[in-house]
Amino acid sequence: MTPRYVLDDLAALEAESIHIIREVAAEMQRPCLLFSGGKDSIVMLTLARKAFAPAPIPFPVMHVDTGLNFPEVIAFRDRIVAQWGVELVVASVQDAIDRGLVREEPNGSRNRIQTRVLLEAAEQHGFDALFGGARRDEEKARAKERVFSFRDDFGQWDPKNQRPELWSLYNGRVFPGESIRVFPLSNWTEIDIWKYIERENVPVPELYFAHPRDVVERRNMLYAVNSFVQPLEGETTTKHTVRYRTMGDANLTAAVRSEADTVRKIVEELMLTRITERGATRGDDKISDSAMEDRKREGYF
């Protein structure tokens, strides 16, 4: 028997996220939602639509385009903002490199330098609240971060000086120049995201589904051959059925072996998997035990 007046887990998470999004819209001067086209950000955008329907989302979305994105994800992003009538701001890392704001790093990763680009764009547009799709289950530094995460006027996170966060009372008070990063999906797990995508029919980029692709193996990870990944000397290309678990930069995001070509199969696959999504797919997170904390201190998402 279904008990009366009880929400199931997804409905409870959904209600909490909508509450958070509405608090930001009500209290902050100029919010913006970070939208990359990945599964978490599309779920967050879906929740934002629900929070204000039938009115439109009362803030723009921003994509920090590293210039290394999968073309499929950029196409998906553009299709969604057009269909849903959302205002898109693009902050381009390539443009920032060309202007000399940031310099390309030797390892080819633009993960770190995009922080400067994000902060510059936020300042230009006067955003005082940025919604991010990060989840606490992703990474252990994130597990310690507040839903309303205060940033000083340099965009920096100070993990030892976080505002206590109790009940559902969020403190978004900031002085000019300071800002809040808001994580409405803090309490969601990867499986919750996929179950919600299934339940609500949320569109996602095709790359999430298993497909036979030409891949090369590097450091025990499979990289699909694309315009950013070409076989190096000595590497052989083989065909595998793979899918992407995350949508990072195309040159550094690995694919995983998978037969899951539907959302249902992805949910079932995740119930059995023994590796975290970042561990399985990100070459750039393995640098050190504190890589994420360090980047967040600098103002990363």
Added chain:
Amino acid sequence: MVELLRVATAGSVDDGKSTLIGRLLHDSKALFADQLEAVERVSRTRGDDYTDLALLTDGLRAEREQGITIDVAYRYFSTPRRSFILADTPGHVQYTRNMVTGASTADVALILIDARKGMTEQSRRHAFLASLLGVSHIVVCVNKMDLVDWSEARFDEISAEFDDFAIRLGVSDIVYVPVSALLGDNVVDRSENMRWFDGSTLLRHLEHLHVSSDRNLVDVRLPVQLVIRPQSHRHRDHRGYAGMVAGGVLKVGDRIAVLPSGFESTITAIDGPSGPVEEAFPTMSVQVRLADEIDISRGDMICRPNNLPTVTQDLDAQLCWMDETTPLRIGGSYALKHTTRWARARVRGLDYRLDINTLHRDQDADQLTLNEIGRVQLRSSVPLFVDAYERNRETGSFILADEGTNRTVAAGIIVPRTRAV
């Protein structure tokens, strides 16, 4: 149906708390191979004798360097019956702030007692904080049973001692489980070593605990977050009062009253996240539409005409002070957030400071510093619509922020007024 359960744990490495959480995550398959591998690698590099599962939850560099848990960490695991959000908090007195934070949203508090040591000051403090924060279920894990020869007598002795203390706290539901987190006995799997124990294992108990009746379904409370008014032609007449239901059940056709205006109207529609619904209950995020165009804005509250919260500018509250830089000042004024309403509040008096280890009340205290709890009287700049915390956690709680720094400096729990006004 999979239900969400929020669990708060408090404790230190010495109690075996990290081992217990590691065991819960591991045995419920929420621990991933690469996470475990990373922890094993670090433990090996440091020359630890065993894999330090605390490294899983100590997410900050400072915590790993010092080998202590500083801040609340959130962990997630699920079984076919339930999804769990575990707020893992440090147990020492200097982290009372973090324990209070973790307990503020918890349905259940998990308290660890080392079977060799029995009740300590720390376990008493944890029980008190759980009861103060309105956590209605406590699970006491008597841990390290392997080190007391799986003794039933020892377990009974500790349970009785805890009961004696808890009876003064008014927690209605306390369950005791004898466990060995290290060996796994009674955490997820039943113990072969303690056949005398006929209760449920820890996980089974958490899976079956009845929490749905903890919510207040009687007093209708909808704090208005914002008014949704599309400027489009198609939805020209839509005026949705959006908020998260803090109490009671709202139904289409119900008569409602709005505070502070006192205007009454009738609910014509309720919109949930996926469209119209017939009823709304805690903790749904909804929009309510009304038959009459009345002036309602953020900070107002929708209730039933015959069941209103107390409208007052004078609050009596238990206050937990959370700021390390400045103490609570009598006569000082702060920004106060209650439901969806910000106000200013002046501290009119400090009745007493509570010793959270002995529950002794120090009536001569003239300030509260970090981690101290005391009973205060506040005067707010505008009327607030409050219930006693024991009746409703959402309408019975508030935070204070320092207007000079914007930091959150205190958590407040509204208690019924006892003094004649």
